[in-house]
Amino acid sequence: VRLSDVRDLLVDSGLGTDSYALVGQGKIEAILSAHSEDRRELIEEVAGVRKYRIRRSQAERKLSDAEDNLIGADTVIFVEGVCDARVLQELARKVIPHRKVIFMNVEGFTNMNYYSEARIAKELKVPIFLIFDGDTSKIASKKKIKERLIRQITIPENHILTMKKNSIEDYLLVPEAIKRAFPSIPKSKEEIKEFFDERKNKRNKKVVLDTLFKQVGIGKYDHEKAARIASAMKTSEIDPDIVHILRTIDMSI
Numbered sequence: 001v002r003l004s005d006v007r008d009l010l011v012d013s014g015l016g017t018d019s020y021a022l023v024g025q026g027k028i029e030a031i032l033s034a035h036s037e038d039r040r041e042l043i044e045e046v047a048g049v050r051k052y053r054i055r056r057s058q059a060e061r062k063l064s065d066a067e068d069n070l071i072g073a074d075t076v077i078f079v080e081g082v083c084d085a086r087v088l089q090e091l092a093r094k095v096i097p098h099r100k101v102i103f104m105n106v107e108g109f110t111n112m113n114y115y116s117e118a119r120i121a122k123e124l125k126v127p128i129f130l131i132f133d134g135d136t137s138k139i140a141s142k143k144k145i146k147e148r149l150i151r152q153i154t155i156p157e158n159h160i161l162t163m164k165k166n167s168i169e170d171y172l173l174v175p176e177a178i179k180r181a182f183p184s185i186p187k188s189k190e191e192i193k194e195f196f197d198e199r200k201n202k203r204n205k206k207v208v209l210d211t212l213f214k215q216v217g218i219g220k221y222d223h224e225k226a227a228r229i230a231s232a233m234k235t236s237e238i239d240p241d242i243v244h245i246l247r248t249i250d251m252s253i
Helices: 003-012 027-032 036-047 050-070 082-095 113-123 134-138 140-153 175-181 189-198 205-215 223-232 240-252
Strands: 075-079 101-105 128-132 160-162
Touching (some): 128 240
Parallel strands (some): 075 128
């Protein structure tokens, strides 16, 4: 559960940190004697308007940050998760280092932040691309999202790319890079390879990496560890599929 979700729940119920669901003794007189602007804020609070002002302020701040971030970018690439964004950012530095490429996590393309950030990118005339995980073509709901994106924001179909493998974690199963990223783990490159070979039929490679990291005592797999593996990769170790996607984008800009 995210902190923002808890905060929204409290605000919706009138129990935010500055709300007045309960009015303390002596408050009524203070309210009645308040200046008009203060009284207006209180009425908005009681009427439930405050939560919308908070959300509007947050949205405007995110839009401003996104616009600042996009200035000077060669392209903006939207991806399905934070691990995808962090890993592909590291790999792009190796494959197309001459480009300023910005990867944005849009939480599975269902978050409305995607549409606002895409609009800013278009206004700044920054080319937009999307990279879907490989399981997109296998899941009906994701296929519908892909079709809706093409219709609603008029991104050329050749700017929507799909990885061949199911997830970004499939591209991180490189024992040499893992050993370089985490030299203290008590497994050799050969043992890591054997660990992966034994689980090659497991569809969810995120679970495979999580199991490995817990087994060797370095904690849970997360986007920080994912980025660390990608950073440790040599260019020659990057999967040809990822190289092809990044170079296709490079040639299309």
